Amino acid sequence: MDLKESHKMIAVERIERLLSLAERKLGENQDLARRYVELAWKLKLRYRVRLSPELKRKFCRKCKILWKPGVSCRVRIRSGRVTIICLRCGHITRIPLRPKKNLGFKNVNKLGMEHERDAGERCTCGQAHR
Amino acid sequence: MPITKHNFMRHELIGLEVVVLESSDPSLKSLKGIVVDETKNMLKIEAGEKVKSVPKSVVHLRFTLPNGEDVEIEGIRLVGRPEDRVRRG
Secondary structure, eight states: OOOOHHHHHHHHHHHHHHHHHHHHHTTTOHHHHHHHHHHHHHHHHHTTOOOOHHHHTSBOTTTOOBOOBTTTEEEEEETTEEEEEETTTOOEEEEEOOTTSOOSSOGGGGGTOOOOOOTTOOOTTOOOOO | OOOOTTGGGGSOOTTOEEEEEEESSGGGTTOEEEEEEEOSSEEEEEETTEEEEEEGGGEEEEEEOTTSOEEEEEGGGGOSOTTTTTTOO
């Protein structure tokens, strides 16, 4: 298998582009967003690209749907892990929590997911929720 | 390396603005829109409300790259599955 570095560089850029396009399209067309994630996944497999931890946790490995808590997935904390249940295909993803991190709030912010809080509520993600 | 005039044939076309310059199918001429999907032989272009499927092999296209440059290309040179085009072209 000839894996030239130039191929890989282009693949990496395309994957990032596709994933960010997918996030933008998620509101208007979920199927299209899935298609972009699928394409990004194919590129990742073909050209042996490793995703960063933030990127790899944005979607379901099985059905490639972008996760949005409440809409496409259910997030729970069980037994020291964040458990994400895909509402589309039922696949379960578990992410271990490091003991030193704050477990007081549900660590959705650790995954970089969009989330909401009622106005004034405190959140560990550092964003101002209105 | 960002999308340039040379490497865009291997890069992602989805999300780029495109204009159909020439086509053997007159109904496709001067179609202007954004690429929303791609298969081996087709490009899906969203023009206003409509999404049109355009065969790559019969058109001549002008793409607008993110850095503002315009590139004209014969569609035949873009034929191929998107994941394969990284290597070829």
